[in-house]
Amino acid sequence: MSQRNDVRDVMLAAVPSLRAFAISLCGNVDRADDLVQETLLRAWANLNSFQPGTNMSAWLFTILRNLFRSEYRKRRHEVEDVDGSYADSLASLPDQNSRLELGEFRKALNLLPPDQRESLILVGASGFSYEEAAQICGCAVGTIKSRVNRARTRLAEILSIDGASDFGPDRETRAVVNSS
Amino acid sequence: MTRGGPLQPKKKADVRGYKTNGVVKLGPDIKARIGQQLRLMYSEVVDQGVPDRFVEMLKRLDDPTNRGSKQ
Numbered sequence: 422m423s424q425r426n427d428v429r430d431v432m433l434a435a436v437p438s439l440r441a442f443a444i445s446l447c448g449n450v451d452r453a454d455d456l457v458q459e460t461l462l463r464a465w466a467n468l469n470s471f472q473p474g475t476n477m478s479a480w481l482f483t484i485l486r487n488l489f490r491s492e493y494r495k496r497r498h499e500v501e502d503v504d505g506s507y508a509d510s511l512a513s514l515p516d517q518n519s520r521l522e523l524g525e526f527r528k529a530l531n532l533l534p535p536d537q538r539e540s541l542i543l544v545g546a547s548g549f550s551y552e553e554a555a556q557i558c559g560c561a562v563g564t565i566k567s568r569v570n571r572a573r574t575r576l577a578e579i580l581s582i583d584g585a586s587d588f589g590p591d592r593e594t595r596a597v598v599n600s601s
Numbered sequence: 602m603t604r605g606g607p608l609q610p611k612k613k614a615d616v617r618g619y620k621t622n623g624v625v626k627l628g629p630d631i632k633a634r635i636g637q638q639l640r641l642m643y644s645e646v647v648d649q650g651v652p653d654r655f656v657e658m659l660k661r662l663d664d665p666t667n668r669g670s671k672q
Contacts, residue, residue: 429659436655441646458658465662523645526638545636546643577631 428468428477432461435478438547439485445542446489448531456492460485479553486539486557529579533572540568541576 439460443453463484464471471480530538536558543554544565551569555562 429662433651433656433659436651437647437649438643440649440652441643444646445642454652454654457655461655461659462662523638523641527642530642541635542639542643546639573632573635576635 425468428465431477432464432481435481436461438478439481442482442542442547443485443489445530445546446486446535446539456485456489459488463488476553479549479557482543482547482549483557483559525580526576529576532579533575537568537572537575540565541572544569 436457439457440453443456443460444450447453447456460481464481467484471477530541533541540554540558543549543557544551549557551562551565554565558565
């Protein structure tokens with residue numbers, strides 16, 4: 422079935438980005454890979470529910486997110502592996518400064534509420550539009566926009582990023598950032 | 602913000618992140634900076650490509666002779 426072969430290719434092409442998203446959700450490479458594998462199996466088994474002509478990548482992300490959500494509820498009390506095996510398993514970055522900086526950034530990202538974190542990642546890293554991210558998360562576009570804004574503001578706060586005045590309309594947060 | 606002056610003194614923070622007194626300074630353009638970090642973090646994983654296990658798995662799914670004979 423050549424149609425299935427096409428689907429297989431699209432799925433394969435989506436794997437790197439699915440993994441990156443899965444790792445950002447669960448902070449652990451092995452669990453993330455299991456999640457991606459389960460996503461692909463689930464997608465394959467439910468191909469008939471995919472609407473041809475729509476974004477398959479967004480569809481796969483939706484499945485992955487839902488799987489993670491249901492698993493996350495079960496494992497809520499487990500501590501996330503913020504900078505353990507995940508960080509160790511990654512190829513080294515070109516220079517140590519960017520590695521250190523990225524470590525700080527990752528820790529800050531993990532302090533965000535999950536809703537905000539996933540919205541920011543879908544829009545800011547996975548390259549989805551606000552509309553696609555809303556579809557993936559099953560919420561309104563406005564909700565995604567506000568989550569992304571709050572995520573950025575909070576990150577700026579956590580990282581005490583300079584030049585907070587360039588950012589967002591949230592004066593209260595800016596005041597907090599400036600006074601600290 | 603003025604741009605383009607060749608002798609424009611650098612403002613408080615360099616564009617590249619660095620640490621001062623334990624505070625990470627990420628430069629003035631927060632959105633751009635956060636976006637850059639996000640993409641960097643993401644591309645660390647994306648650049649690893651597709652691990653073999655997924656290639657194998659999808660191949661198996663695709664093989665009709667394997668249908669119904671899952672180990």
